Amino acid sequence: MPKNSLLRGKKQSADTRRLLLDIYQRLLSYFGHRNWWPAGAPFEMVIGAILTQNTNWANVERALINLKKEKLLKPEKLAEINLHKLEKLIRPSGYFRQKAKRIKDLVKFFNAPPIDGSFEKMRRIPTDKMREMLLTVNGIGPETADSILLYALEKPVFVVDSYTRRIFAKLGLVPEDIKYDDLKAFFEGNLPRSVDLYNDFHAQIVALGALYCKKRAQCNLCPLGEIARCK
């Protein structure tokens, strides 16, 4: 039994790895590369990571456009701005009072030592340590922290969201009540460590979840239909 279970374990993880990569390939050829957070605007990604909490991206964009129009999408500007004015500008993204405070707190954290407003300094801090630090900031939970690590700092960290849990539990690959960190470890343990892969895979999952996983009736449109089916 021990020897078999070890073999089975290895085989299972090889199968899981192949299946996950198949799923990614299938989504990629169906949706095309999602091109999330194109390079060059890490600070915008950081603010976007807060604004998008439990919110449709279209609404986040309105808020980001408002901030850009006022040329406020810079750490030094957001540090100065009056809280009420910030609330007004990000209003379209919902939860605007909470999010305005969270942005203020995050900007304070970003501008203070040891980061001193520098993404370079932030990147030099070991990923686990940086994650711990981010999690101490008000309004930064695991998903927001991981989004910042992956999309702004380009660290190989897999971002898990509610779609990820819903979809992969329905496919029967993980338990429904799996914890955030365990689900993250499931992907990181079964996929090659790649920033580009993690970046686009998460984006593909969101595309799939938002388009086809709302109603059972839409399952016939699911691009995964032939390789993985919901139970």
Place this chain on the structure above:
DNA sequence: GACCAGGCACATC
């Protein structure tokens, strides 16, 4: 008019 969206903090048991 109900339901949902790229979560998180806080209270309570």
Place this chain on the structure above:
DNA sequence: GATGTGCATGGT
């Protein structure tokens, strides 16, 4: 540690 609740706008 698990479970419930408030937070809020805009699209379908």
